Amino acid sequence: MKTVLDERTVAASHPSAVPPAWAAGVVGIVAGAVALGVAQLVAGLFAPETNPVTAVGGVAVDLAPAPLKDWAIATFGEADKAVLIGGILAVLAVIAAALGVLASHRSPRYGTAGFVLFGLVGAAAAVTRPAAGLLDAVPSLAGTLAGVRALPILLRRATPRAGDLPVAPDDLRTADDEPQLASAASGPAGRTGVLRLVHPPVKPPITRPLRPPVMRAGAELRAVDRRGLLTGAVAGIAVAGAGLFAGNALSGGRQVDVARDTLRLPPPARPAPPLPAGADLRIAGLAPFVTSNDDFYRVDTALIIPRVDPASWTLRVHGMVSRPIEITFDELIRRPLIEADVTLTCVSNEVGGPYIGNARWLGASMADLLREAGVSPEADMLLSTSADGWTCGTPLDVVMDGRDALFAVAMNGEPLPVAHGFPARQVVPGLYGYVSATKWVTEIKVTRFDRDEAYWTSRGWAAKGPIKTQSRIDVPKWGATVPAGRTTIAGVAWAQHRGISAVEVRVDDGPWRQARLAETPGPDTWRQWVIDDWEATPGRHRIQVRATDAAGHTQPEEPRPPAPDGATGWHTVEVEVTA
Ligand SMILES: Nc1nc2c(c(=O)[nH]1)N[C@H]1C(S)=C(S)[C@@H](COP(=O)(O)O)O[C@H]1N2
Ligand SMILES: [Mo]
Numbered sequence: 001m002k003t004v005l006d007e008r009t010v011a012a013s014h015p016s017a018v019p020p021a022w023a024a025g026v027v028g029i030v031a032g033a034v035a036l037g038v039a040q041l042v043a044g045l046f047a048p049e050t051n052p053v054t055a056v057g058g059v060a061v062d063l064a065p066a067p068l069k070d071w072a073i074a075t076f077g078e079a080d081k082a083v084l085i086g087g088i089l090a091v092l093a094v095i096a097a098a099l100g101v102l103a104s105h106r107s108p109r110y111g112t113a114g115f116v117l118f119g120l121v122g123a124a125a126a127v128t129r130p131a132a133g134l135l136d137a138v139p140s141l142a143g144t145l146a147g148v149r150a151l152p153i154l155l156r157r158a159t160p161r162a163g164d165l166p167v168a169p170d171d172l173r174t175a176d177d178e179p180q181l182a183s184a185a186s187g188p189a190g191r192t193g194v195l196r197l198v199h200p201p202v203k204p205p206i207t208r209p210l211r212p213p214v215m216r217a218g219a220e221l222r223a224v225d226r227r228g229l230l231t232g233a234v235a236g237i238a239v240a241g242a243g244l245f246a247g248n249a250l251s252g253g254r255q256v257d258v259a260r261d262t263l264r265l266p267p268p269a270r271p272a273p274p275l276p277a278g279a280d281l282r283i284a285g286l287a288p289f290v291t292s293n294d295d296f297y298r299v300d301t302a303l304i305i306p307r308v309d310p311a312s313w314t315l316r317v318h319g320m321v322s323r324p325i326e327i328t329f330d331e332l333i334r335r336p337l338i339e340a341d342v343t344l345t346c347v348s349n350e351v352g353g354p355y356i357g358n359a360r361w362l363g364a365s366m367a368d369l370l371r372e373a374g375v376s377p378e379a380d381m382l383l384s385t386s387a388d389g390w391t392c393g394t395p396l397d398v399v400m401d402g403r404d405a406l407f408a409v410a411m412n413g414e415p416l417p418v419a420h421g422f423p424a425r426q427v428v429p430g431l432y433g434y435v436s437a438t439k440w441v442t443e444i445k446v447t448r449f450d451r452d453e454a455y456w457t458s459r460g461w462a463a464k465g466p467i468k469t470q471s472r473i474d475v476p477k478w479g480a481t482v483p484a485g486r487t488t489i490a491g492v493a494w495a496q497h498r499g500i501s502a503v504e505v506r507v508d509d510g511p512w513r514q515a516r517l518a519e520t521p522g523p524d525t526w527r528q529w530v531i532d533d534w535e536a537t538p539g540r541h542r543i544q545v546r547a548t549d550a551a552g553h554t555q556p557e558e559p560r561p562p563a564p565d566g567a568t569g570w571h572t573v574e575v576e577v578t579a
Contacts, residue, residue: 017221018104019158023229027158028100028111029093030236031151035115036092037243039122039143044250048304049129049388050136051247052122052143053092057084057303059125066460066563073299073348073355081303092118104155111151119144130389154236157228256307260422263310263415268362269336276519281528285475286490289518289528290341291357293417299346299355299433301455306387306440310423315407319383319446322374329423333409335364340404340429343494343526345467347432347456348562352472352571356494358525360413361427363406366399370446375400379446383454384426387440393454394428394436395464396446403429403497404524407441429524430497432465432566462565469495469555471503471529471547471571478573484538489515490530491571495549499523502548505531507541515545523550538579544570 019027036053043051049058061084064072072080095118103111122140126132280289310329318324339362346355370382375396382394399405405428409416416422421439428436434456445452449463457463471493476482493500499520504512518528548554559569 017223019224020222023224024100024104025097027154028096030233032096033240034150035143035147037240038146039139040247041243042142043139044247050126050139052140054303055125115147154232157232160223160225268339270338272339278519283490296357297355308387317373317444320376320379325373341521342429342524351569359411361408362410363408366405381449383445383452384438385443391454392438435465467496468566469549471545473573481576487534487536488532492526493547494526499550500527501550503529536577544572
């Protein structure tokens with residue numbers, strides 16, 4: 001049976017009010033937060049890296065080309081990961097707001113479809129991460145369900161019920177009023193408190209027969225139940241926050257912390273000789289000879305630090321070997337342990353940059369284990385893989401040539417910090433970290449450079465990465481103001497496994513002066529240097545440094561960026577000398 005209704009009657013008895021765009025947007029964002037909170041909670045129960053934001057971030061990191069990685073590290077430093085996650089969240093917030101508006105102003109189906117689409121993106125990212133399985137989609141899907149449920153509930157709360165609408169007779173107009181209404185609604189006079197009347201572009205004639213679903217064609221009321229919106233948003237944010245908090249707590253990997261805290265490592269079979277007394281010049285502002293674990297730079301692709309339990313950790317050596325080996329952590333630390341002072345450096349370090357640190361490592365010989373496995377003479381590369389699927393290609397000849405290439409288990413007298421590779425990592429003196437220093441290492445494939453390609457090499461970085469001879473001025477700092485008179489200039493220089501034989505400093509393009517070199521335990525660490533009698537005269541001065549390694553190679557002046565195989569150039573600082 002068809003009923004002929006006067007539109008005025010329809011609107012007055014069943015005003016189909018929807019929240020205005022801003023309120024619908026807020027609802028979308030809150031529903032999105034609920035989705036992420038639930039996903040995080042479930043990810044905490046499973047594995048933290050299966051959280052959709054982390055998974056998508058991981059994909060973004062892996063897809064980033066070398067210049068972008070370089071730029072991100074140079075611009076944001078170790079905050080690069082926080083910036084990436086923040087950027088993803090900002091994009092998601094905008095999309096969630098749009099979904100809220102579409103769901104309330106067009107059709108709830110848009111909201112559902114949007115959440116499902118983003119859930120699938122998160123799930124796809126999670127299952128395609130290295131070492132992932134189909135189950136890793138679960139957190140994304142749980143989050144999707146939560147978002148799909150939360151959005152209509154929150155929208156309904158934010159929508160006033162018909163009886164609550166303070167409908168002023170003037171606000172209910174019929175379609176033939178449209179011109180006046182449009183002008184009234186667009187001017188300040190058209191705003192009548194919480195209630196506004198908006199006509200869709202096409203109006204049926206007023207006398208046309210209307211059936212209930214067509215009611216909305218007449219006039220759509222934009223109104224918000226502020227209390228419902230507020231309580232809904234607070235509840236949603238509480239759910240999201242609880243999910244995030246609980247998820248983080250669950251993924252904290254408590255048992256790994258306990259395992260690390262209670263780990264007792266055997267003493268070294270070959271201890272490092274005590275550091276020479278003169279290795280550290282102890283000059284204020286100069287990097288100490290030993291970098292503390294807390295101050296040690298951190299560079300890796302892990303958005304969530306892998307938490308690897310030594311009880312289940314194994315290291316597998318396979319590929320071009322005659323006897324594949326798999327050893328447990330207990331077996332690793334029962335091997336003769338070597339203690340060595342080695343300076344790690346990142347290829348992404350700019351001239352004068354901070355991505356270098358020196359520590360005393362304890363670990364088992366890589367060469368010995370490889371010899372036990374029986375490495376084929378045809379092999380020339382070790383492709384190592386970490387627990388989180390990062391790969392690293394190390395020249396085999398470097399590892400086998402007698403230097404202290406280690407599967408390290410301790411750093412400066414304590415088990416490896418989790419962020420630095422617990423329970424085991426590689427340390428190979430003389431090679432940049434990206435081709436040598438695999439943290440959380442679990443697998444080594446003996447192979448060839450012409451058969452396999454490691455993570456950063458496939459992204460444009462050089463396949464082999466010997467560390468370039470470099471030097472840095474730590475004192476005075478760039479832009480410092482120093483009083484005229486006798487002034488100390490000091491810094492560090494490094495050419496791992498070759499050793500530093502000279503450091504020269506010049507001021508304002510004057511003659512190069514030899515710096516005094518501190519002692520070193522060997523060629524694998526950086527070396528401090530100092531000039532303690534620069535007679536600084538008032539004015540602005542430019543100080544430059546260059547180092548020469550024991551092979552007789554002096555670092556070149558030509559400035560080159562870190563990509564593809566390490567920065568070159570002389571570190572320069574400018575200072576203001578006051579009278
Ligand atoms: N698993 C894993 N190991 C890794 C990396 C990584 O991204 N993942 N980055 C490498 C790079 S580029 C460097 S410079 C060193 C840094 O080691 P650190 O963080 O202990 O200073 O780790 C190396 N080992
Ligand atoms: Mo690096």
